[in-house]
Amino acid sequence: MLPMNALPTLHERLPRLTEHLEQWIIESKKQCQHGKVASYIPELAKGNAKALGIHFIDAHGNETSAGDTDTVFTLQSISKVFTLLLALMDNGEELVFNKVGMEPTGDSFNSMLKLELVQPGIPFNPLINAGAIAISSLIHGSSQSDKLERVLRFFRMLTGNENLQYNETVFESELQSADLNRSMAYFLKDNGVLEQSVDDVLDIYFHHCSIDATCKDLARMGLTLANNGYDPIQQKQLIPKRYVQIAKSFMVTCGMYNASGQFAIQVGLPAKSGVSGGILTLIPGTIGIGVIGPALNSKGNSIAGVNLLEKLSQHYDLSMF
Numbered sequence: 001m002l003p004m005n006a007l008p009t010l011h012e013r014l015p016r017l018t019e020h021l022e023q024w025i026i027e028s029k030k031q032c033q034h035g036k037v038a039s040y041i042p043e044l045a046k047g048n049a050k051a052l053g054i055h056f057i058d059a060h061g062n063e064t065s066a067g068d069t070d071t072v073f074t075l076q077s078i079s080k081v082f083t084l085l086l087a088l089m090d091n092g093e094e095l096v097f098n099k100v101g102m103e104p105t106g107d108s109f110n111s112m113l114k115l116e117l118v119q120p121g122i123p124f125n126p127l128i129n130a131g132a133i134a135i136s137s138l139i140h141g142s143s144q145s146d147k148l149e150r151v152l153r154f155f156r157m158l159t160g161n162e163n164l165q166y167n168e169t170v171f172e173s174e175l176q177s178a179d180l181n182r183s184m185a186y187f188l189k190d191n192g193v194l195e196q197s198v199d200d201v202l203d204i205y206f207h208h209c210s211i212d213a214t215c216k217d218l219a220r221m222g223l224t225l226a227n228n229g230y231d232p233i234q235q236k237q238l239i240p241k242r243y244v245q246i247a248k249s250f251m252v253t254c255g256m257y258n259a260s261g262q263f264a265i266q267v268g269l270p271a272k273s274g275v276s277g278g279i280l281t282l283i284p285g286t287i288g289i290g291v292i293g294p295a296l297n298s299k300g301n302s303i304a305g306v307n308l309l310e311k312l313s314q315h316y317d318l319s320m321f
């Protein structure tokens with residue numbers, strides 16, 4: 001890896017970014033009308049369907065943002081990347097991959113179809129709901145509250161934001177509308193994937209999905225992934241490189257649910273979306289990017305957010321492939 005001071009700055013890598021963003025945000029916002037805010041978790045239905053914001057941070061700490069970047073939203077599925085990393089740090093690769101596979105499903109994020117169809121009935125990957133629920137059961141801690149504290153501490157460390165909190169209102173809302181996730185968890189328990197009580201595992205899972213964040217927090221976490229687990233701002237290796245490599249591979253193959261192939265072709269960057277409209281992505285080695293746009297397309301990804309990232313990637317030729 002290049003020494004940090006040799007890494008290109010945001011403005012070197014993405015010249016005239018601020019000017020372009022102004023125009024692109026206006027254009028991409030027009031997509032919002034074709035999307036819908038998630039409503040299967042009632043609290044998420046309160047998201048602003050017209051919002052679109054983006055934040056960038058480079059290894060030198062330079063930042064740029066545009067649009068509705070004050071929007072606070074819950075991490076939802078974006079959190080799954082980081083609970084996977086924590087589970088890998090707690091348990092190592094072998095144990096984690098006894099519980100979840102390494103392949104995309106081609107099905108929607110909340111599908112449990114293949115759990116029954118394909119033996120041995122472990123979730124296909126850690127970024128679908130079934131897989132992330134299995135991962136939640138692997139987080140270490142001396143008690144339930146210790147596990148919740150460790151998870152929150154991990155996110156605070158990665159964002160450098162000590163004010164990060166669980167949004168208990170969204171958590172309660174998820175808990176009240178959890179029939180599908182609950183049925184998945186019982187299925188996993190019957191298959192021997194979950195060893196603890198379904199309620200305790202779901203408590204962890206819904207909590208990490210309910211962490212409040214902004215685009216800036218996403219960009220900050222993206223920056224550490226972009227630098228293979230090294231946080232150039234705190235100047236610390238926060239996550240072993242090997243685990244970040246695993247997480248980024250999953251982001252490319254499964255991070256945008258069953259639209260990951262399309263996203264790889266049109267944007268070509270590792271990314272993870274959440275059903276509240278966030279997208280975390282990164283330019284390898286250099287820049288972390290956070291996007292929010294609560295109106296979703298039919299696959300559950302931010303409709304304007306994906307459109308904005310397509311413009312960005314095409315203009316600056318950012319595809320890794």
Ligand SMILES: NC(=O)CC[C@H](N)C(=O)O
Nearest residue numbers: 076077109129209274275
């Ligand atoms: N796609 C998502 O962001 C899904 C996460 C959400 N908490 C759920 O379990 O349904």
